Amino acid sequence: MGSILRFRKLCFLEPVKSSSRDEKTNSEEKKISESPKIDDQKTCQSATTLLLEEKAKQKKQKKSPREWRCIDSCCWTIGYLCTTWWLLLFLYQCLPANLPGLRAPEPPGARLRREGLTPLHPVILVPGIVTGGLELWEGRPCSDGLFRRRLWGGSFTEIFKRPMCWLEHLSLDNETGLDPPGIRVRAVPGLVAADYFAPGYFVWAILIENLARIGYEGKNMYMAAYDWRLSFQNTETRDQSLSRLKSKIELMYVTNGYKKVVVVPHSMGVIYFLHFMKWVESPPPMGGGGGPDWCSKHIKAIMNIGPAFLGVPKTVGNILSAESKDVAFIRAMAPGLLDSEILGLQTLEHVMRVSRTWDSIISLLPKGGETIWGNLDWSPEEDHVCASTKKKHLKGNNTDSRRVFQELESTNYGRIVSFGKKASELHSSELSTLNSQVSLSNGNSRVPNASCGKVWTEYDEVSWERISKIVENKAYTVETLLDLIRLIAPKMMKRAEAHFSHGIADNLDDPKYDHYKYWSNPLETKLPNAPDMEIYCHYGVGIPTERSYVYKLSPSGRCRSNIPLQIDSSAGGSQNGCLKGGVYFVDGDETVPVLSAGFMCAKGWRGKNRFNPSGIHTYVREYKHKAPANLLEGRGLESGGHVDILGNVALIEDVLRVAAGASGVEIGGDRIYSDIMKMSEKINIRV
């Protein structure tokens, strides 16, 4: 028995010393040990019975190898692994930073510094949804010991330790959209709020580092952290975040020698800052009372990154069924996983419950209705071809042939949600003509299902007849979709629609547009009167981005599928490859479609028009996505992904140049790879 163990040890220990001898000794050993191996025990044990006074000694001899086998060899292995690990770690630490093979490319900040760039304009960073950290200031007893610890961002360890407690603290109040009583979760202030989302997963850190290389520091760089769960006006009501931002900008403007600030908002931060610009110029109490020239006096440029100006279709999936492409994909791969016990049977329901209390999500619903996002038979992106390799030669030569097959090829992106793959492809005349408005008005509320736990998702209050009618209606455009959501989640929409609006203004001078609910919608507000200001739209292109969904009813009315709808992940394979796993894709940065990110800069605000009365210059800067070449590059230096683009070298260079004083023309004006111009032309909107 012991010989096996020893044999293994020999292999580990002396491979170098006696590799040649090894085999010899091994074979010898085998010869010696094999034969006695079995009767070894028997004999000795029988011997012990015979020779009582020798018993103790024998036992010692025999028992020790037996014990070695179990715990000890475990310990030995662990020790061995640990030692190796430490050794490697030590070697890694000792490694000179610039090993020839591993040398990182020079960061853009260092290069631009050599060119002589120095900080000129203070920089304001406005983080987007989800990326900002949230910390606990007051909580229920279950959150003991988490005071001023991050609940959101960081390592998320609390999810695993006490998931229900965590969910409870991150939820907001259903009625008010503010803190539930006894709980205070607040945004982490300062640059640390969103430099890293989780350890090692940068958000703003690379940009901050490069800004610092040309001389920026804490006094001329500010992270406008806010609680991204709240509606924008509520961040002011509860935390005075907007006042704080105003005061910070004014301070930086003064202390940096009356240099205007460059604002760099990302994702939802873009519409947050739109809201801010309207707020700051509006008279108190609703606004900040900065006067009509505040923006032109304090802001040099707004460099929107991955802007979600006109909303994000992903939100629809999130609100309807708490899922998006990734979740649907996971469900397809492992059907049981999401319903497993991580959060006590109802992962998605819990996610939905929590996220539905967050008003800010409603701000990301597609805006501009059918005019922008297309109707049942038309959409601005309809000619989009998804297989990106074909794109070039299709563009050039195949226009004739394509025109013939246009009926077949074009995707009805306008149908943002359709029930069944078929419904997404049929011509509108063939669709069932149920008027959504009518169908929505009737139906009894379903008996609240007491057995399903206390997860509040408002679906409990929707009757099955209603849901089946929803499904019968087959296809929804952006406008009817809003009605749909109002039906299935009336309370949420009532709460949120006091803060957000998703339409297009006919007459911008109507006094009703002075209300704050319109301030974050670029189609219902005018830009401030600041002719010297510049607005940039920086976004990635070349990644398939969710645009519309094929839905189905959840398989049953069982308790655990409390959410009656889900993405039909089996739907796939349209002619041009845009449909995958129940999701239609267009060009974009994986989250925001090109249309939403680029339209305002490409058309909505270009030149002097009613949305942009003072003729603020706009620039579209696209960054073609290039996946990282090797693992060493991490998340890529030329990525176009929604968050990863913050590490894109070209984008960083643009931001740095503008912060150092360059104008939009000097950094090269427009830079367009996608069809945004063509798409914008197709949109028939009065500007």
Place this chain on the structure above:
Amino acid sequence: MTALRRRKGKKPQNSEPQSEENKEKKSNDTEECSNSENLNLNPSCSSSSSSSSRRRRTWSCVDSCCWFIGCICSLWWFLLFLYNAMPASFPQYVTEAITGPLPDPPGVKLAKEGLQAKHPVVFVPGIVTGGLELWEGHSCAEGLFRKRLWGGTFGELYKRPLCWVEHMSLDNETGLDPPGIKIRPVSGLVAADYFAPGYFVWAVLIANLARIGYEDKNMYMAAYDWRISFQNTEVRDQTLSRIKSNIELMVATSGGKKVVVVPHSMGVLYFLHFMKWVEAPAPMGGGGGPNWCAEHIKAVMNIGGPFLGVPKAVSGLFSAEAKDIAIARAVAPGVLDMDVFGFFQTLQHVMRMTRSWDSTMSMIPKGGDTIWGGLDWSPEEGHACSSKKKNIVQTSGHNKTGDLANSVRIKYGRLLSFGKDVTDLHSSEIEMVDFRGAIKGNNLANTTCRDVWTEYHDMGIGGVKAVADYKVYTANSVLDLLHFVAPKMMKRGGEHFSYGIADDLDDKKYDHYKYWSNPLETKLPNAPEMEIFSMYGVGIPTERAYVYKLSSAAECYIPFQIDTSAEGGEEGPCLKGGVYSVDGDETVPVLSAGYMCAKGWRGKTRFNPSGIRTFIKEYRHAPPATLLEGRGTQSGAHVDIMGNFALIEDIIRVAAGATGEEIGGDQVYSDILKWSDRIKLKL
């Protein structure tokens, strides 16, 4: 093998005799086998003995190491797992089980009373406690971008000490960043909530304020770079403007409620400077107008404020040591000269670094002999150090030694004296050779001392001797001494700080910022509604005067050091290890912390023209009863007082709207009022 078995420890009773047994075993084995041969068992026995002997050899070395490490690792992980799985309130249960129920933290208690957040709170951290992070550095500091160099774990101090010292030092000439290096204060509450992991500074106070409803929007940590002079924080970082803007914002967003400012240690002087700065006209000041303080500040609650300086600062600047270091040197003479910095010059490096920090000069004792005492007089004389005897000594201690009174009474006024014998002599008996005109001479050893810059290298033996010959220095002559030994540093500091007493406060020259942090050369703002609290611990011996000697060692050393052999013995328990101590909070003597509020500003005086009310709140030091209490809830020590429940309660009550009278007015344990009366200062 034997060693291995022993470690296993499964059978401790067996492991002992094993080694002998093993020796015997070989002989026994053969016997056994011969025995067992009789029983037809021989093949097994022979093989087992041979294999076991071989096993002994192979297991002994690396494997047992691995096994050992493995055991420890597994145990560690297991404990870590247990620790993580442990409910957060577990330590509290244990504590309560041992020591009985703990009192509620003041925040909880006051929340139950119904107190709510009212006035925004501004914290002003002191020297050393604020974190500093790297924004730009030399190549040796690669990978430390936005990592803390000061505060936190100080990991870099051990990894690359010289690099660390280089980055922490400032420029000798300007007192600002050296070229290519940018160290900036950490901003936000994290700047000084914990100094190092587990070592709280402001965290306890913040947590308690949060209990009555405070949060980030109505609490603000006025973090500043504590290394540079106060005015330079504005010049370089616009820190003062930032504080002004934040206070204005908090007042505006909280519906016009004035702020309660809580400065600690050097932050007290910093905030004094701020109050003058904010009302002074631009460009030197903040241009807030003469009523800014009255409009924005409800109360200033100074914690452990060194209003009149700290004697510790003198020894720090003079020889880079304090009581602790002197003791360390006495206990282990070699340690400080060891290789921590790769050379033999730890103290020199510390001195070079600290001498480049202007802020240390803000804490040189102010007010000269008038405040700190002359050669034969000091306000604290008669202080008895062993606190038990205090009462007896005060009443009847001296009657039998009428003629010896002078020798028993410690002459605290002599801040530095060379040799213990001089400290007791009457001034007429001391031969003082003036050093001021002395030629410094050239130090021949310059080149051998590497590049450590301490200005002592510019001094020759003659200069050193001249300093020692002057024998005794009071607060006034200490300044001259520092000017003599460190002219460049004092010249730099002299542009930012002043240590005198103003004769005529209306003199135009006092509009200069260098006077703003000296309470004896400025008027308080015109804010009759404001309240100033002086809160500090008492009952801990605090450094007050030093006995020095020339260092015996070679030229590269700092030529002076505290004479740790000077002991007061039975008659003078105040002298220990070359340091005379008085009552205080371990860093700031009572006199410095309390005088302004006890007398200098009390009522309407020329320093306080608008009659701002002042309150003294003393907290008697009580060391933590058990280890479980950590640093104690009744501590009076300079930093630990931030966890003192009584102090926290006072702050919370004032923040929730109470006035000084409502929280009980003065609370005095020390002799501060008596001592203040002895100081002859025109008010």
